[in-house]
Each structure stands twice: as C-alpha cells, then as structure tokens.
Amino acid sequence: MIAKDAKRLRIGVLGAGPIAQAAHLEATRKARNADLVALCDVAEDLLDRMAAIHTPARTYTRYDAMLADPEIDAIIIGVADQYHVPLAQQAIQAGKHVLVEKPLGVSVEECEALRAAVQASGLVFQVGNNRRFDPGIAFARTFIREQMGQVMALKAWYYDSFYRYTMTDNLQPVPLASAAVQRPAGNPKGDKQRYFMLTHGSHLVDTARYLGGEIVQVQARFSNRFSAYGWFVAVDFADGTLGHLDLIIPVQGDFEDGFQVFGERGSVIARGYLPWYHKASHVECFSAADRQYHRMLGEDAYTYKLQIEGFADTILHGKVQLGATIDDGVAAMRAMVAIAKSAENGHWVQLAEVSGGV
Ligand SMILES: NC(=O)c1ccc[n+]([C@@H]2O[C@H](COP(=O)([O-])OP(=O)(O)OC[C@H]3O[C@@H](n4cnc5c(N)ncnc54)[C@H](O)[C@@H]3O)[C@@H](O)[C@H]2O)c1
Numbered sequence: 444m445i446a447k448d449a450k451r452l453r454i455g456v457l458g459a460g461p462i463a464q465a466a467h468l469e470a471t472r473k474a475r476n477a478d479l480v481a482l483c484d485v486a487e488d489l490l491d492r493m494a495a496i497h498t499p500a501r502t503y504t505r506y507d508a509m510l511a512d513p514e515i516d517a518i519i520i521g522v523a524d525q526y527h528v529p530l531a532q533q534a535i536q537a538g539k540h541v542l543v544e545k546p547l548g549v550s551v552e553e554c555e556a557l558r559a560a561v562q563a564s565g566l567v568f569q570v571g572n573n574r575r576f577d578p579g580i581a582f583a584r585t586f587i588r589e590q591m592g593q594v595m596a597l598k599a600w601y602y603d604s605f606y607r608y609t610m611t612d613n614l615q616p617v618p619l620a621s622a623a624v625q626r627p628a629g630n631p632k633g634d635k636q637r638y639f640m641l642t643h644g645s646h647l648v649d650t651a652r653y654l655g656g657e658i659v660q661v662q663a664r665f666s667n668r669f670s671a672y673g674w675f676v677a678v679d680f681a682d683g684t685l686g687h688l689d690l691i692i693p694v695q696g697d698f699e700d701g702f703q704v705f706g707e708r709g710s711v712i713a714r715g716y717l718p719w720y721h722k723a724s725h726v727e728c729f730s731a732a733d734r735q736y737h738r739m740l741g742e743d744a745y746t747y748k749l750q751i752e753g754f755a756d757t758i759l760h761g762k763v764q765l766g767a768t769i770d771d772g773v774a775a776m777r778a779m780v781a782i783a784k785s786a787e788n789g790h791w792v793q794l795a796e797v798s799g800g801v
Pocket residue numbers: 457458459460461462463483484485486489504505506521522523524526530544545546571572573623624625626642718
C-alpha cells in the first residue's frame with residue numbers, strides 16, 4: 444500500500460497518451476499527497492482502457508466538463524506542445540492550478556500572454572521540467588549555492604541515444620493507442636530540428652538556468668549530418684558566468700545529460716541517465732574546504748512523482764515552489780528561440796529581444 448497524507452490534492456489528468464501512460468497516471472497515484480480524481484481524453488476507447496488500469500473516480504471525454512468539476516483542484520496537462528498554452532489558459536480561467544508538460548508553449552508571444560493570465564489568477568502554475576526533481580541535480584544546486592562561492596563557468600549537455608527506444612520499450616508499460624486521439628494538424632514532429640529543440644532543448648535550457656540562473660544571450664552553431672542534429676551554444680549568464688550548452692539528438696552512444704560547474708571554492712561534475720530508469724544523476728561535488736568529493740546516494744528519484752508532490756505541497760501547504768514556474772517556462776521558451784535564431788547566422792542573440800517560435 445502507498446502511504447498517503449491526510450490532506451491531498453485532487454488531480455484531473457488531461458490526456459491519456461504516452462506521457463500520461465508512462466508517467467502521470469501512475470505518478471499521481473503514487474504521490475503521497477495527491478489523488479487521481481479524473482482522467483480526460485477525447486479518444487473514448489483509450490480513456491476507457493486507461494481508466495480500467497488506473498481507476499480514476501471519474502472520466503471525461505470533454506475538457507470543459509472536467510474543468511467544471513468542483514471536486515478537482517488541479518489539472519495535469521499531458522497533450523501535444525501546440526495545445527499547452529490554450530488548454531492551460533482554459534484551466535486557469537476555470538480556477539484550477541496547473542502542471543503542464545514541457546515546453547511551456549511553442550511561441551514567445553503565447554507564453555507571455557499565458558504568464559499575464561497566471562499572474563492575475565494567483566493560482567499555482569508549474570511546468571513539467573521533471574529533471575529539477577532529480578535528487579542528484581538538487582544536491583548539485585545546493586552545493587553550488589551554499590558552498591561554491593562565485594561561479595566561473597558552467598557547461599551542460601544533453602544527448603539522446605539512437606538506442607533509447609530499446610530501453611524505453613523495456614522500461615515503460617506496454618503503450619496503448621487509439622485512432623481517435625486529438626493531435627495538431629500536420630505533423631509537428633516532422634520538422635525534426637524544431638521538434639528536437641522543443642522536446643529535448645527544453646530540458647537542457649531549464650537545467651542550465653536552474654543551476655546557473657538567468658541566461659542573457661546565446662551564440663549557436665548548428666549541424667545536421669546523417670540523421671543527427673547538433674547545437675553548440677555559447678551562453679552568457681546574467682551574473683557573468685561563462686556558459687556552454689551542447690544538444691545532440693541522437694548520438695551513437697548512450698543517453699546522457701550532465702553538467703560541469705567550476706567555482707571559487709569547488710566544482711561539480713554530473714552525469715544523468717535516461718529518465719525512465721528513475722535513477723538519480725551521478726553527481727560529484729568537490730569542495731576546497733575539505734579537499735574531498737561529495738556524492739549522494741539512496742534518494743528517491745522518481746522525478747515524475749516528486750514533481751507532483753512538490754506541486755501539491757506548494758498548493759496545499761504554501762511550500763516554496765521547487766518546480767519550474769511560469770517565469771521559468773517563458774525564459775526557457777526565449778532561450779530556445781534565441782538558440783534557433785542564432786543558429787541561422789552565428790550571431791549573438793539576446794533573449795529579451797526574441798519573438799516567434801523556434
Ligand atoms: N517530461 C518528460 O519527460 C516528457 C516525456 C515525453 C513527453 N513529454 C511531453 O508530453 C506531452 C504529451 O506527449 P504525448 O506523447 O503523450 O502526446 P499525444 O499527443 O500522443 O497524446 C495526448 C493525448 O491527449 C488527448 N487530447 C489532446 N487534446 C485533448 C483535448 N482538448 N481534450 C481531450 N483530450 C485531448 C489526445 O487524444 C491524446 O490521447 C508533450 O508536450 C511532450 O513534450 C514530456
């Protein structure tokens with residue numbers, strides 16, 4: 444049995460697709476402070492099959508009907524990127540707290556408009572950058588903030604693997620599909636340069652900002668060879684830290700995301716695993732104070748559950764929001780657009796000046 448808190452967040456999940464199947468439905472059920480009250484998907488056959496597995500109290504085929512349910516406090520939005528902003532806007536208007544999948548949206552303008560609505564609402568809004576809940580990354584962040592002193596330089600990288608689907612097929616539940624699912628017109632995943640930036644770049648820039656703070660400007664180089672897409676990006680952080688980001692999708696090697704940070708009184712090196720292993724990143728923090736490397740082990744690393752628990756703790760108990768805020772989501776969108784624009788000609792691009800999408 445999963446031990447549950449007395450006070451729990453009543454969650455409705457929008458979308459019974461792959462991310463809900465592999466993460467949000469089980470994670471909501473396992474979260475100590477949340478209940479899966481409802482599930483909504485237009486695809487009725489998929490909805491019924493997922494409801495049989497995860498037993499929400501209610502199911503909905505219409506989103507507006509789920510939003511009208513007074514016994515739902517918060518919505519998890521697990522649908523295509525192009526729908527994130529309009530469906531989050533609807534949830535905010537209905538007075539529901541929101542945890543929306545990353546990336547926040549697909550253009551700077553729509554993300555800015557959503558920010559205005561979120562700020563006016565007073566509701567809790569979180570973006571699904573689940574890597575923030577990797578206890579290894581959290582350990583590194585605390586070390587950087589509390590022990591490292593001034594930071595000189597931060598490098599972060601993210602490589603997907605040609606072989607990741609062999610791993611995810613083994614790690615995730617057998618996927619269920621339907622011919623009746625709702626997806627954006629055309630094929631948004633068809634333009635790989637754009638899709639990879641949105642789906643993978645959103646994790647990389649968020650981790651870089653989580654550790655290094657605001658990014659002011661970027662200068663990117665891009666290459667597409669064989670079926671791989673690579674971005675090498677010089678980054679200036681607001682506090683003067685020198686930054687570098689690499690994104691290569693996919694590589695002839697293992698999935699890896701990681702970072703190296705060099706500071707006044709220490710350094711950090713971290714290597715993360717494919718998130719579906721639910722295993723904390725391997726992080727080593729060198730402290731000049733004792734001239735030793737420090738590592739953590741044994742923490743719960745089910746990031747999809749931990750992000751729901753953090754979201755619920757903020758709503759139920761007013762705890763500091765550990766997950767990505769609306770401001771983080773907007774800043775990540777600006778960073779991705781700036782990288783994409785800079786990659787066109789190699790010029791430095793200021794995040795404050797970008798518009799449009801990637
Ligand atoms: N954080 C992570 O590690 C991670 C991993 C994978 C995917 N994602 C994100 O998850 C999101 C969703 O991915 P997916 O592959 O599950 O999407 P998908 O499009 O395959 O599935 C979405 C489901 O939502 C339903 N739906 C869409 N709009 C609806 C509406 N208005 N009303 C009712 N039902 C609706 C569809 O019918 C479909 O079943 C993406 O933004 C992606 O970036 C995040």
